[in-house]
Amino acid sequence: MAKVVIVGAGVMGSALTIPLADNGHEINLWGTKYDQEVMRSIRKTRTHPRLGLALPGGLHLFALDELAHSVEEREIILLGVASGGIKSVMEMLGPFLKPGMVIVNVAKGLEEMGDGEIITIPQVIARALPQQLRSHIPVVAIGGPSKAREVAQRVLTSVVFASSSVRAAQHCRKIFTTPRYTVQVTSDVIGVEVGAALKNGYAIALGMCDGLKKREGVETMNNTKSTFFAQAAQEIALLSRMLGGRSATVMGLAGVGDLYVTSAEGRNITLGELIGSGLPAFQALEEMRKRRETVEGYPAIGIGYRLARKLEDSGKLRMNQLPLLKALWSILYQDKPAHEILFSLRLMA
Amino acid sequence: MAKVVIVGAGVMGSALTIPLADNGHEINLWGTKYDQEVMRSIRKTRTHPRLGLALPGGLHLFALDELAHSVEEREIILLGVASGGIKSVMEMLGPFLKPGMVIVNVAKGLEEMGDGEIITIPQVIARALPQQLRSHIPVVAIGGPSKAREVAQRVLTSVVFASSSVRAAQHCRKIFTTPRYTVQVTSDVIGVEVGAALKNGYAIALGMCDGLKKREGVETMNNTKSTFFAQAAQEIALLSRMLGGRSATVMGLAGVGDLYVTSAEGRNITLGELIGSGLPAFQALEEMRKRRETVEGYPAIGIGYRLARKLEDSGKLRMNQLPLLKALWSILYQDKPAHEILFSLRLMA
Known part of the structure; x- marks a missing residue:
């Protein structure tokens, strides 16, 4: 005992x-x-x-x-x-x-x-x-x-x-x-914490699909969600590796496992859905504040983006290796329309 | 053109x-x-x-x-x-x-x-x-x-x-x-095809959670689903690697991406749900046959299991590195009760 x-x-x-x-x-x-x-x-x-x-x-x-x-x-x-x-x-x-x-x-x-x-x-x-x-x-x-x-x-x-x-x-x-x-x-403390922080941010992209599908008039957008899911896993793995974490961690419970549970439901998803259905980010965030719901994924994208910029400045990566992070940052912090940004996303080939 | x-x-x-x-x-x-x-x-x-x-x-x-x-x-x-x-x-x-x-x-x-x-x-x-x-x-x-x-x-x-x-x-x-x-x-043709085959089988485990939650009297079992999702990714990566595929493929569209879309809906999920809610596999499969729905994940677990046994025989891996595959095989091919097998699963530490 x-x-x-x-x-x-x-x-x-x-x-x-x-x-x-x-x-x-x-x-x-x-x-x-x-x-x-x-x-x-x-x-x-x-x-x-x-x-x-x-x-x-x-x-x-x-x-x-x-x-x-x-x-x-x-x-x-x-x-x-x-x-x-x-x-x-x-x-x-x-x-x-x-x-x-x-x-x-x-x-x-x-x-x-x-x-x-x-x-x-x-x-x-x-x-x-x-x-x-x-x-x-x-x-x-x-x-x-x-x-x-x-x-x-x-x-x-x-x-x-x-x-x-x-x-x-x-x-x-x-x-x-x-x-x-x-x-x-x-x-692998770094791998676990980088995954834990960023999964909240990337989950917003999955929520956006739930909003976008109404806009697009389709019942499901599972192909798009799955694309963002895989892209998120790859970008988290890259950032984590650059900071000293291990790729294997991202493949496990603390990576794709945590991303999966966060995508199932929650405030990050709700924020994404509001933005995907057409609200600019500042309005969607205001709406969440009214509901007294803090959205962890929002600051996570801010921190993730600044982290990536630092890594770029020190020559460790290029921002275009992180297209989904960049896209989320410009939607969340520059109020760019989600459908324009996400539908013109160029993923790694 | x-x-x-x-x-x-x-x-x-x-x-x-x-x-x-x-x-x-x-x-x-x-x-x-x-x-x-x-x-x-x-x-x-x-x-x-x-x-x-x-x-x-x-x-x-x-x-x-x-x-x-x-x-x-x-x-x-x-x-x-x-x-x-x-x-x-x-x-x-x-x-x-x-x-x-x-x-x-x-x-x-x-x-x-x-x-x-x-x-x-x-x-x-x-x-x-x-x-x-x-x-x-x-x-x-x-x-x-x-x-x-x-x-x-x-x-x-x-x-x-x-x-x-x-x-x-x-x-x-x-x-x-x-x-x-x-x-x-x-x-990486091997990585893509191994992922494509096995994701159908592992999706059945995620469907089983949808059935088990009724049995357990809870609204959600997202922690369990996420555990199985991460475990599936790791087991697919291991099998793929042993056959000459690359781990990076499993981290991408053809791995976790495909697993995600397959977990969202479909026949594998329906079969899993029937079994999770208490039907022995043979009855659930009979039910799917009545509905004229073929379930790709069922033969995939059979093939995956035999493949793993061959790899074990040649000393390349041990079956207890694939606990979820083993569990699914015994539920689907030996009609073991899903709740007993899944709740006593020993994942890799």
Whole structure:
């Protein structure tokens, strides 16, 4: 039995209480200041309001001022906050961290620093660790296709634990693996994070097909969707390779697997559909804001594009090797009409 | 302007009249004895009954006894017959073929010979050519995600022309390419054909999720589908590599692209859904036969499994590197219950 604290009561951290409880681990749950309504609801009904599902009975719930207490003697710190909240939560956590603890992280992707440097979320976490602990607390990132609600419903899910410390990732695999939540281990953190970030952006192109088909008066555009899917996989593989990731990762759960699950449904798809049906991007984004839905794929295309430009500047690739990224950028950031851009796309021959 | 004859009035050959006519080529269409009702309907209404769409006006239609006449002076023979009909049609065509002609083929995949040898469809065609013409008539195979109906509706489609003669493939690319039908060229015939054959089989696993979710009482099983999608890509890549294909092909249109389009809808998905919801395979196959629907993925799993066993016998791989293929084989050919087999699947770590 392991002692785990989940820091942040978002949907994914909370959903992971299910495999952890199925394995009999002792689980503390602490919510950030943004999670307090969720925590009240869990306290009262045992149900996570955004998951719409009951959490395990044995969960220990901690109040906002009890972070120190919740982290005490924990071997696993499961960081369940959104990427934007990681820095501030890491600052709060700092004083309570001890050598031997492992941080497991659910937020995925790339972050852009103030100076324009682009780093992975695990790097954000590692940099936020107290200096003297940096080589003593490994960070394990969860990649691969996992919708939180399905994890909580024990739908068969396979994920990737990525860490520069393969030993830490293997240890975590033992703790998290159940018959319905299976874990592969990789050291390719870059490949996993590049895939995780960009798949959200490329999924917008698949959503655009759902909008375009109405415009074109056809029932299906599966040929086009499949073209964009394959192109996205190739462009993610290229970018990942240029940054030091491995192609094999893109061929697996954290690449095409994650792209597939993201294409099935979600906010990226909805944004794409609005744009494909004829709205300029700024209007479609305004519509999503009204619905209070943040679309991860939008900033992902911005970061991906700037990353690609940097790689081009350093002579590592040419932008015309990434025609779909370029197309998405000009639709999303220059309000170009989706049908004009996508139907004149020149893919690699 | 090129002179083209389409041999066989199936849905894909007929759909390709659209890009060919858009490019102003002269098109003959000859139907096999099985196509005569279709030919009558086209003659009468210009509409292909199975496509439900009008074919180009300038099409020259030929009667069953006019094969010789239809092939005269053609530089492109577009073979539009199903894989099972290729040998007999090639025998009929033999006397009319001339050096300089190119055969473009739409049927995809692998065929098992009487002696157990497994070869690609382009090999079947090449072997059926008159001896003296074998090095004078190149065979170009069309791979990648293309549903015939969408091709005929000018939905943006991207395909792969694969040939050991890259020059012939490039020549055909010029003839077929339109703004809505784009063509990439590759020499990796093995990679394209292995992907084309096996994607049908692996799509059955994705269909099974649609059946299993009812059984499990959940609305979606996208995590599981994505797991199987990624696993299928990896297993196709492994098999293809062992036979001399390239991994990059699996990452492209003819691999994940084709797998994606096949997973969207179709008979393989329907068969999978029937089995996933609880029917043993033999009953589900009986049900499909009643509906007069042949399921390409079923024999594909049989051939794929026997191919893998041969590769294992020669020490090139181990069957447990292909857990999803093994699982599908035991569900489809040994009537094992899908939920038991799939939920206890051990994927590669």
